[in-house]
Amino acid sequence: MFNVVRSMPAPGSLLTQKKYDGDDVHSALQECFHEKCYLCETKKPLDINIEHFEPHMGNVIKKFSWNNLYLVCSRCNNIKLTKYNNLLDCCSISVWERIKLTPGFSPKAKKFIITPQFQDRKTLETAELLNDIYNNNNTINKRLTASSLRTLVVKTTHKLTQHMIVYYSEDSTEEEKQNALNKMKVMIKKSYPYSAFCRWMIKDDEELDKLLTPIMD
Secondary structure (H helix, E strand, C coil), X not given: CCCCCCCCXXXXXXXXXXXXXXXXXXXXXXXXXXXXXXXXXXXXXXXEEEEECCCCCCCHHHHHCXXXXXXXXXXXXXXXXXXCXXXXXXXXXXXXXXXXXXXXXXXXXXXXXXEECCCCHHHHHHHHHHHHHHHCCCCHHHHHHHHHHHHHHHHHHHHHHHHHHHHHCCCCCHHHHHHHHHHHHHHCCCCCCCHHHHHHHHHCCHHHHHHHHHHCC
């Protein structure tokens, strides 16, 4: 997950209380969520939904509230449904710091490690949901889609690893090291796909943690 700054004012179509998924809502959500699913961080997913963070259950205010609408891929939306309703809000707090996401090394990693850094109920339930998203193998469909998602994440984190190797290599010139550092700065931006995984890799590095964590927003 990543931190989101919601644009204001709310899209005009919500004032009519006829549709919560008008074109202006889609455009505004795409912009403030950086075209990413707010849960799995996939960029430009093939199937996107507008989700009610808190299920509206027929409540008109919740149904058309701009603050209750989130950009989510259909897979994550299906996994979350109404099972998880006490989650960390990426529009209110720095969510990525509260749950450590550790990718596997292999593109065919069997499992990712999801580690809550705090023990409050919202953090624990959000960690449970993320574990469900990245590791669920209860059905053949969930097993295959989770495996595909893990492969996408690992391809990204391998790129980061390559930049780290160049940065530390004795064979690298100062220009190459600076270029590698600049690329790492791009990959920890919240607009980058799977940025939370990249950030935790950086935080686990003794030197890069000091250099790059201060610029993580």
